[in-house]
Amino acid sequence: MHRRLFLKGLGVIGVASSVVLPKIAFAGDMLDPMGSKLAGSLYYTKDAPGRWKGKEETHVPMIERSGNSIEVTTGHEMDGYVHYIIKHILLNENLEFVEETLFNPEIDAPISEHDITGLNNRLYMVSLCNKHDAWLNMLTL
Ligand SMILES: [Fe+2]
Structure with missing residues (x-):
């Protein structure tokens, strides 16, 4: 069976799009490094020493x-x-x-x-x- 048809049949293609969401949320978090939970652990700020x-x-x-x-x-x-x-x-x-x-x-x-x-x-x-x-x-x- 063709791989794409096989995956579609399993509904994997739909699952793959929802897997992207956490990655987007992580990217947004990284664009606010002052408020990130990495502040205070990986690096430090005035408000997160x-x-x-x-x-x-x-x-x-x-x-x-x-x-x-x-x-x-x-x-x-x-x-x-x-x-x-x-x-x-x-x-x-x-x-x-x-x-x-x-x-x-x-x-x-x-x-x-x-x-x-x-x-x-x-x-x-x-x-x-x-x-x-x-x-x-x-x-x-
Ligand atoms: Fe120092």
């Missing part, structure tokens, strides 16, 4: 916009390679990588500047600490 509660002030990247650029600051110490901010990562509204700034903890402060020309609606910034993981913030454009 998870196991790092109390570290919000020194790890959430603060974003200031000036025209088509942003300045990002993490109010974190740079204690050599012992404890420092490794990088800032800029993501677009679809959580796609745009660019990153790597820091040398022996000479840099955890401050970066980014051109946001071409970004729409919102952007996300990740600040990565070598001890306290990844912290996410968002800016609505």
Whole structure:
């Protein structure tokens, strides 16, 4: 029997369309990473600091916009390679990588500047600490 006819006969084709629904719901959840249940476990935010509660002030990247650029600051110490901010990562509204700034903890402060020309609606910034993981913030454009 032809495979497609066989599957249709079993009603599998109808089942396949309903299987897509959870995937769509998951995608929607990922497009709101600030409210996702991954916040507080896989990464951290001001409102979901998870196991790092109390570290919000020194790890959430603060974003200031000036025209088509942003300045990002993490109010974190740079204690050599012992404890420092490794990088800032800029993501677009679809959580796609745009660019990153790597820091040398022996000479840099955890401050970066980014051109946001071409970004729409919102952007996300990740600040990565070598001890306290990844912290996410968002800016609505
Ligand atoms: Fe830290």
